[in-house]
Amino acid sequence: MYSTFEQKYQRIQKELMVGAIALGCVFLIGTLWYSIIEGWSLEDAAYMTVITLATVGYGETNPLGSRGRLFTIALILMGVINIGYIVNRFTAAVIEGYFQEGLRLRQQKRLMESLSRHYIICGFSRTGRQIAKEFRAEDVPFVVIDADNESIQRAQNEGYLAYLGDATLDDSLLKVGIQKATCIVAALPSDAENLYTVLSAKTLNPQIRAIARASTEEAVKKLQRGGADAVISPYITGGKRMAAAALRPQVLDFVDGILSGTDGELYMEEFLLDPAFCPVVGQNLQQAKLRSQSGALVLAIRRSDRTLIGGPTGDTPLMPQDTLICMGTAEQLRSLNQILGPINPRPLRRPKKI
Structure with a gap:
């Protein structure tokens, strides 16, 4: 699963690639025409094609008949349209910062691949944000994973390493280095999602420590049976702490x-x-x-x-x-x-x- 930006970045890359391939095809067509149809040498044919596509106006390399001039006109039009398309896409990418952001994404990917003995926070809601603050305060290496693009953008804006993906899927967990991680914290809003996450994490890395959030006592039991090493219910824990504040x-x-x-x-x-x-x-x-x-x-x-x-x-x-x-x-x-x-x-x- 990719973020909206990543999808746009990949689309821009494809569009530029298509434009470059199309320009190459136009160059090949022009060279072959002048070489085969007009009987020129490959060097003269390639030169004529380049100056025609570049519209520099150097004139004909060799004399052309009416048929050759009509083809040259068509070649100019194809070249102008193609080059204009490439320039348009390239300018849009520069203005919208796709190249800079693409470089940042590649650096982030390399950083994620280099992670080892790190912690994984699944979900960047209020609970996940607080966990991230605690981890940062203690200089713990961690990565955030969430299926919501806005949550990921918020995490990245706060300087956290984050990945847009579904934590219940094996592929997403592999992308954030589950096999080399020390601990995973399932702080997703749904008990079912947290259970699936714990099951996937324990399957991919049986040695990992799994901490899960639960909304009900029934969910606590199920998560424990599912392999969670510790299950925290905000409501149960909050009630105990309020009672302790009153009594002790x-x-x-x-x-x-x-x-x-x-x-x-x-x-x-x-x-x-x-x-x-x-x-x-x-x-x-x-x-x-x-x-x-x-x-x-x-x-x-x-x-x-x-x-x-x-x-x-x-x-x-x-x-x-x-x-x-x-x-x-x-x-x-x-x-x-x-x-x-x-x-x-x-x-x-x-x-x-x-």
């Missing part, structure tokens, strides 16, 4: 600081323990001495089977594929990252302020 306002302020990045000195980050690189796998927290070496605090540990250990003690073992959820200053988290080795599934992002 200080706790909510603390959590909001983590999520929204308000001013402060503390940050949060997650670290995946890969046994191939991490030197502390197999030790417990006390033996690893993560707190004493880095100053960062391990708040929780998520096991590979999704079990969550909150407030782990010194006796808690560190196992392969554990995810450590840690808090500390930016310097402390950088030190912790060095201790744990090159284990993050992505480069260490700018940590979130609290």
Whole structure:
């Protein structure tokens, strides 16, 4: 699926190509006529054809009879019409900026092909726009895909890499590098579209993390069965947060600081323990001495089977594929990252302020 501009750009290219081919055919006809019918050499025939089409008025290369002059008149008319058409199309393309925009599109295509370990945002409605703002704030590489041309134009105007296409189709997901992506966020307005998107994404890249938006509790269950790693319902989540604001306002302020990045000195980050690189796998927290070496605090540990250990003690073992959820200053988290080795599934992002 192409944007309106891309369709017009391709049409302009085809029109210029047709004009060039037609001009070549006229040149060939003229050369063959003067060579075969008039009996001239190929060099004289080609020269006569060129000066005739260019209407420079140099005169006849060799004397022509009435039949030859009538053909020359027809050749001039064909050349003027053809060259005029090409000039018209070329001028329109320059005035409307098709060549400049075409260059930008080619650069964007090359950039999209070079993406790796990136995030894909499906849908650029209010939810998608907010996700894009958060990703940009954390320097996360991402691409937006949406079937609405106006949404794509809005995304591009805001400086995002965007592709016009249907995220439920395999071909569209392949165009945005689904096979090399780390995560896909299905934020389309329809639960059915989000389900199709998750199914397609998991089929093309079983290792990708899929986050989906859902409008109803029934849709949450279906998306989870469809392979979504996390399903967010704005209505359910919004209701829980409003209740928390009423019952535990200080706790909510603390959590909001983590999520929204308000001013402060503390940050949060997650670290995946890969046994191939991490030197502390197999030790417990006390033996690893993560707190004493880095100053960062391990708040929780998520096991590979999704079990969550909150407030782990010194006796808690560190196992392969554990995810450590840690808090500390930016310097402390950088030190912790060095201790744990090159284990993050992505480069260490700018940590979130609290």
